[in-house]
Every structure is written in structure tokens, then in C-alpha cells.
Amino acid sequence: VQLQASGGGLVQAGDSLRLSCAASGFAFSDYGMGWYRQAPGKQRELVATIGSGGSTNYADSVKGRFTISRDNAKNTVFLQMNSLKPEDTAVYYCVALLSPARWGQGTQVTVSS
DSSP, X not given: OEEEEEOOEEEETTOOEEEEEEEESSOGGGSOEEEEEEOTTXXXXXXXXXXXXXXXXXXXXXXXXXXXXXXXXXXXXXXXXXXXXXXXXXXXXXXXXXXXXXXXXXXXXXEEO
């Protein structure tokens, strides 16, 4: 299993970013996928998940601003992040909801005020 996250960067508050996670090594369309994040000094926390059938779940802190989606033809999951806030600054990790879960390497998102 390999998960390659990309799309992070340094942006200003109010800007948008789109994260991508290219997956390989498993039957992507059969499994849920998710994004977590970890800010300095804090525990890793759920951002959003998307089921194999497309059902989604979001942390309250990102509802209405972030959208998770998937392209099964490209084995890729996305996280569209709009109206970014400084508190969204974190390393964002892609996760494949296998048993056990498999994690990607993370991509840094920094939002300046």
C-alpha cells in the first residue's frame, strides 16, 4: 500500500488549497479514505472521511469549508479546503481505512494571518 499526498503549501487566511492523495497497492474503490491533521504540540485529529460509496463525514471545525471527494478511476482522494484559517495549519495525512489503517507521509499546510 502506498499513499502519496501532495498539494500543501503556504497560503494566507481566506485562501484555498486542494490536497490530493494518490493510492496504490489495494482495491481503492472498495475502501473508505480519509484525511487527518496534526498541528504542532497537538494530537492527530480527524478532518474528513469518505466511504467507498461516497458518504462523507467532517470534523465540526471544517464543515462548510472543506470538501472531501474521490476519483476511483484515478485511485485518488482529494480535500478541497476553502476559507482557510491560521488554525488549519498542520501536517495533513491521507489514510486508507483498511484494517489496519494505512497512512501516507503527510503534507504541510501553513496558513498565515
